[in-house]
Amino acid sequence: MNSAATDAIIGALDAFRIELPTWGFADTGTRFGKYVQAAAATTIAEKLSDAGHVHAMTGICPTVSLHVQWDFPRGLEDAGEVASLAARAGVVPGAISPNLFQDQDYKFGSFGNPDPGVRAKALDHCRESAAIARHLRSRDLSLWFADGSNYPGTANIRQRKHWFEELLRAAHEALASDQRLLVEYKPFEPAFYHTDIADWGMALLAARAAGPQAKVLVDTGHHYQSQNIEQIVAWLLDEQMLGGFHFNDRSYADDDLTLGSIDPYQVFRIFHEIRLFEWETGGRADIAYMIDQSHNIKPKTEAMIETVVAAQEYFTKAMLVDHVRAAAAREHDDVVMAERALKDAFATDVRPFLAEYRASRGLPTDPLDAFRQGGYLARAAAERGPRKPRGGGSYA
Numbered sequence: 001m002n003s004a005a006t007d008a009i010i011g012a013l014d015a016f017r018i019e020l021p022t023w024g025f026a027d028t029g030t031r032f033g034k035y036v037q038a039a040a041a042t043t044i045a046e047k048l049s050d051a052g053h054v055h056a057m058t059g060i061c062p063t064v065s066l067h068v069q070w071d072f073p074r075g076l077e078d079a080g081e082v083a084s085l086a087a088r089a090g091v092v093p094g095a096i097s098p099n100l101f102q103d104q105d106y107k108f109g110s111f112g113n114p115d116p117g118v119r120a121k122a123l124d125h126c127r128e129s130a131a132i133a134r135h136l137r138s139r140d141l142s143l144w145f146a147d148g149s150n151y152p153g154t155a156n157i158r159q160r161k162h163w164f165e166e167l168l169r170a171a172h173e174a175l176a177s178d179q180r181l182l183v184e185y186k187p188f189e190p191a192f193y194h195t196d197i198a199d200w201g202m203a204l205l206a207a208r209a210a211g212p213q214a215k216v217l218v219d220t221g222h223h224y225q226s227q228n229i230e231q232i233v234a235w236l237l238d239e240q241m242l243g244g245f246h247f248n249d250r251s252y253a254d255d256d257l258t259l260g261s262i263d264p265y266q267v268f269r270i271f272h273e274i275r276l277f278e279w280e281t282g283g284r285a286d287i288a289y290m291i292d293q294s295h296n297i298k299p300k301t302e303a304m305i306e307t308v309v310a311a312q313e314y315f316t317k318a319m320l321v322d323h324v325r326a327a328a329a330r331e332h333d334d335v336v337m338a339e340r341a342l343k344d345a346f347a348t349d350v351r352p353f354l355a356e357y358r359a360s361r362g363l364p365t366d367p368l369d370a371f372r373q374g375g376y377l378a379r380a381a382a383e384r385g386p387r388k389p390r391g392g393g394s395y396a
């Protein structure tokens with residue numbers, strides 16, 4: 001690699017940031033229950049402390065996504081306290097997610113609920129969430145809807161689409177001029193027959209209906225089997241509608257596993273599409289990289305460090321693709337060499353380079369190793385464990 005290429009990678013790495021989710025540090029599970037971890041966070045102070053520690057080890061995750069219902073139980077009133085806890089932990093608030101699924105009122109939906117009172121409540125909650133975001137100087141209001149139905153004929157799909165359009169427009173009006181609305185999609189779960197915003201096309205139309213500050217959020221776990229996510233990314237980039245990511249990995253459904261644990265090549269291919277877009281346009285894609293991962297087997301904090309490091313590695317590998325060579329090969333229908341430009345980059349071991357890069361920035365060369373040596377997990381377990389319930393709840 002020549003020194004100009006190395007400088008470009010270092011410049012890109014210096015700008016690469018990935019956001020941590022508070023809920024990824026808490027005990028969560030599956031519908032069959034959860035295995036409680038002594039060290040997992042229960043309070044917002046603990047979640048932010050864990051996030052701050054992940055940032056201290058990796059240096060690239062200064063912001064934390066927050067869920068209003070879980071992290072601001074008293075709504076806007078809690079914003080000042082959350083801001084000071086975040087500052088104490090060495091992080092700042094990031095995207096704000098309203099919670100439009102946990103309340104009993106949302107059994108038949110939020111924006112798509114046939115009851116106008118429930119729709120109004122959902123909109124109010126979004127407005128309050130936008131106010132929290134403004135108070136915290138958070139840029140993004142991140143919307144994920146559990147809305148849908150379980151049986152054919154039980155929901156008027158077009159009617160619900162219209163309610164969504166109307167309320168998304170109203171939520172958009174609550175934004176300040178420098179804020180964004182991110183619209184996430186998911187094909188199923190918790191609804192098992194239809195989901196109101198089920199895929200990227202619906203999210204794109206919904207975001208366009210909402211207004212100019214609305215973009216699409218791609219959660220990598222929210223697709224059908226073997227869907228080509230990087231193509232979705234390429235199309236959204238081209239439409240200037242890609243607002244951000246929720247990164248995680250999956251085998252079957254919305255598994256929320258650590259990034260790249262199942263399909264590392266896919267993570268690389270996603271970063272490659274973004275890099276190619278930037279290389280061709282000469283601009284920077286304005287994308288919020290966020291993690292949305294939450295599973296109950298690995299220690300939460302270590303799982304988060306693994307994902308941050310994985311994202312940084314696949315991002316770096318994507319920076320290594322020789323676009324001149326790949327474009328020339330495509331020009332001559334040289335399928336083998338065009339593909340090889342990607343495969344060579346993917347096969348490069350970037351870990352020694354990243355270790356050096358981290359050292360040059362005063363960071364641990366191996367974040368996970370440094371975390372283990374620091375003993376944070378054992379201290380958290382000793383402090384938090386005794387206060388925790390023994391069981392993780394039951395399915396029935």
Ligand code: RM4
Nearest residue numbers: 097144184219246254292
């Ligand atoms: C959903 C979706 C949302 C996340 C919730 C907790 O499946 O991914 O982004 O906030 O889970």
Ligand code: MN
Nearest residue numbers: 184219246292
């Ligand atoms: Mn998500």
Ligand code: MN
Nearest residue numbers: 219221254292
């Ligand atoms: Mn999800």
